[in-house]
């Protein structure tokens with residue numbers, strides 16, 4: 044698979060590695076040629092945005108009217124003049140990230156890959172969705188079930204993103220005989236779900252390995268200076284990684300928050316960052332015509348203003364399920380405020396064409412569909428030719444599943460557009476770390492532009508505090524009852 048490097052194979056993942064190949068391999072010239080043609084291909088084959096499925100729903104002059112707003116949103120980001128501008132460090136981050144910390148991520152991930160049977164990732168929202176999105180998109184589908192020799196790292200499990208006791212108990216149960224490492228990720232250090240899970244896991248690790256053994260198996264990714272987790276980590280002497288001050292949780296996937304878990308599974312983080320760095324340049328242009336991320340932002344805003352209040356992110360591969368979850372948080376927390384914002388939802392095709400597809404085709408017309416399509420599949424599975432034709436499917440013999448999926452995507456877009464659902468299509472050339480990085484940046488930039496065009500602060504989430512406050516009140520009442 045292009046994205047996932049099995050333990051025994053080598054790959055030209057970065058310029059640095061290329062240099063090593065140049066000096067050590069007789070056939071370096073071939074490698075250089077391979078790399079430059081790969082680079083050329085990448086620069087030609089970028090993520091594409093196609094809005095032909097939306098053009099029946101608006102006139103050109105409506106888009107033209109938005110041009111000044113797009114320019115203004117662009118300046119608010121690049122000159123840092125908009126609300127929430129203290130959280131704009133993600134804009135240049137793929138170029139400016141802390142190299143020292145990045146090297147530590149690689150060192151820590153190497154230790155975990157060598158020592159651990161299992162890495163538990165504790166976090167919620169932006170503190171786990173990006174890592175999970177990358178792992179599900181880029182690692183083999185049944186990663187945890189693969190024999191160790193075929194995996195490039197330990198098994199990975201997520202915890203701290205809900206409060207369901209059966210899941211927690213059953214996860215601890217399968218940890219009993221394994222060598223367990225924990226990466227606890229929380230920017231604030233006070234979010235209840237991950238904090239409670241970490242309390243449980245600390246207890247589990249200390250009982251299993253003693254306090255010292257537990258200490259060497261915990262990596263805390265948190266604020267540089269403040270918060271309960273930071274204090275605890277300093278006190279116990281845990282290895283710590285940083286969530287940068289100027290980057291909010293839902294924009295943090297390209298920091299240690301996402302990169303350590305990715306690196307532990309063998310995903311080439313150099314490639315992720317290279318893709319994101321290309322994204323910075325590709326989506327830096329102020330002109331709408333030259334910037335597909337801005338086109339996506341502008342089109343969603345235009346359609347929202349015409350009554351399309353729900354956006355469905357539709358994918359045709361199960362491995363994008365958590366990309367959709369990450370995207371939902373990105374757009375939902377950024378735009379859903381002040382009584383405004385499109386509701387971001389996700390839909391899994393072709394599966395849901397046989398359930399909720401009915402609604403999309405003929406239900407209330409407040410939907411837009413954004414198709415997230417991966418152009419190449421890593422493995423080809425061909426429909427076999429059988430002697431009998433009892434299923435009447437002989438006409439498809441020799442066709443690949445990917446080819447049929449492509450037809451399904453095309454047919455669905457045509458049907459839904461005809462049914463009154465505007466379609467926007469984001470195509471990713473392949474499911475590789477490079478394009479994962481570029482895709483993350485595409486959506487982050489589009490989200491910030493779209494949020495400013497909507498007239499909200501895309502970098503705060505005051506609404507989330509309301510639930511937290513109610514929860515604190517209830518738990519404190521509970522404490523009073525218990526202590527009485």
Ligand SMILES: O=P(O)(O)OC[C@H]1O[C@](O)(CO)[C@@H](O)[C@@H]1O
Pocket residue numbers: 167168169170228229230231232233234237292293376504507
């Ligand atoms: O990293 P933290 O501070 O635990 O926050 C996790 C998530 O919780 C939220 O604050 C919402 O509760 C998100 O914005 C954030 O991504």
